[in-house]
Amino acid sequence: MNKTMLIVMREFSERVRKKSFIITTLLMPLLMIGLMLAPSLIMLYGKGSAKRVVVVDRSGLVAGALTSGDELLFETLEGMSVAEACTTYDDESDIFAILAIDDDVMTNPRAVKLITNSSSSITIEEAITSQIENIVEREKLKAYDIEDLDRIMAEVDTHIDLETVKNNGTGDLDSMESTSSGVNYILGLVLGMLLYMIIIIYGQMVMTSVIEEKNSRVIDVMVSSCSPFQIMMGKIAGVALVAVTQIAIWALLIIGASKFVVPAVFPTEVAATSTGMMSAMIGTFSDAGYITMLFGYMLLFILGGFLFYASMFAASGSSVDSVQDAQQFNTIIMLPIILGIIVMMQVFNDPNSDMVFWFSIIPFTSPVVMMARIPFDIPAWEVILSLVILYASFVATVWIAAKIYRVGIFMHGKKPSFKELWQWIKMK
Amino acid sequence: MDNILTIEGVSKSYTGHKALDNVSLAIPRGSIYGLLGPNGAGKTTLIRVINRITIPDSGRVLLDGKPITVDDIYHIGYMPEERGLYKKMRVGDQAIFFARLKGMSKADAAKRLHEWFERLGLSEWWGRKVEDLSKGMAQKVQFISTVVHEPKLLIFDEPFSGFDPINANLLKEEIMGLRDRGATVIFSTHNMASVEEICDHITLINKSRNILSGSVEEIRRAAGGNTFTVVFSGDEQQLRTLLGGRVTILGESSGLIGGYTQLKIHIPSDDDIRGVIAALNDNCRLRSFQEVMPSMNDIFIRAVEGRL
Known part of the structure; x- marks a missing residue:
């Protein structure tokens, strides 16, 4: 077997056999899906038991109109003052709070108090205020003596469910694919961040591994x-193979989940009745083909971005004796990636602006920025151009890194200055 | 003589100091060649020049009469002073990895490695991680990794450091065995005792220069210089007066068992040796008279101090 291949295989087999690799590989997709679907799941299944609120209403307008729901149960108290209620329903009782409403509630915005026995929450407070606001608004409207007020109110109540579709030039609206910038935003953000994390984590893995080999005199x-x-190449390729393996396993798990788990967790009637973001999210994750395409691009950009940066990390590792000493070089290597993350945020304002375009073509930032743009359905030639430039620049960074590496690995002691690094590069 | 390796006028400077200053030496095929010298003399630099880790400023290294190439290096067995093993990797996997890097097939490497592990008492450690090994055992693994592909040229940098006497002996025997099977062995050390036992030839390096080269036998004889020990009983004072001017007394230990006294003397003139013996014999009860071959340690110290 070729010597480089031997080094690749050693690097690969040592790493994939580690417990930490197996654990992160299996847990990461669960975490990812969990994070993306958690809000919807909590909405679906995460309801706590209803909280009992006793209402002392001196105005006589509000208490009767309050509606109890799954979360709050209102009980109206007749003939008891607020002070009496407070002593009756203290900590010992299973009453969550006392809602005190003064008789000037129509004119005084501070006429409502919630006296709680335990801690309150924003959602509870918002639910109560919005109910009371509605009740008071209706009472005020009644003062205008409009006929058929209830019917009119029901008629003017409006809800818009905007569907965004991508123009395919045919004029046939039904054939146009629906896109949702909300979902694209989240997907782009997650993919961009994931790419950033993988490049940094795996890049630094190359670096620490180089330092280890150097220090142990292997x-x-x-x-x-x-x-x-x-x-050097064996090591970079070996770690890249680990990264690809890990992402491939993630992809399989997530595609599997989008085919079987998401439809099972979200029964079709839920998906049908849910609107907006949530339905779009469920829709995207149930579309195994789209997910496969995304992972395909992601693999290409991760590989390119990793190779581009890993060679620099290898050079950084080779020139120092300890991970601490490498920090200075790492900061410089990571600056462009972090810049990429900042530019990535602009993608969500306008995925096709000039600045975003160029940052997704220039190799230092292109993997992260382009990955964030891909969910916005950009022209294929831009993606391909970006990939070609990325892979071509990888050759250049490897060439420079190799020159630093071959000198650095034998240098022990003082951390080299940038001037020395430059001399190493020029050395024949 | 047939030299496997010739070093011609090699110099190497680092910023601020000269690591090697015009060093030349020739290593006979099939010998065990010791590179001696104090710490920091340039031994390791010389070794790194030989295996092209360090490129010399001037001079050249010839293998079989031809300038040494990268491909040649890949066939040398090299054990650096600071042992290099992956701590987290299993011992057997690691040994196989290094053997395959040297071009052995997986099956061949496994077979021969198992033989070596058996021989050096490491078999039960095959599946353990390197970090579980003691320092001595890790060194044995390193040694095996260096020699398993049976290179014709072996270079060990300080092979005995960190070994207990029993294992150091084991290693010496293995090194001599390798020589007997046709390999040439170069090793650096500052442990002179090991040199006396196993080296055929040595080079003494001090302050970046080659200050003494040759076969161990010749060097010891040349440095021997008419030094003798005399064990006797009788009037020591009288004897000192008698010999005064003819010999230099280098050392003395009196009150040995049986009332004997031992003197270490130097006789400047070869012709006078018999005369001194006669004079001793006439004036005391002479028990023994023996030539002292200087230890490599003495030679080393004298050479370094410039008294040779």
């Missing part, structure tokens, strides 16, 4: 068997 034994370039 490198001295290795160079008596193969060239520094083979060792």
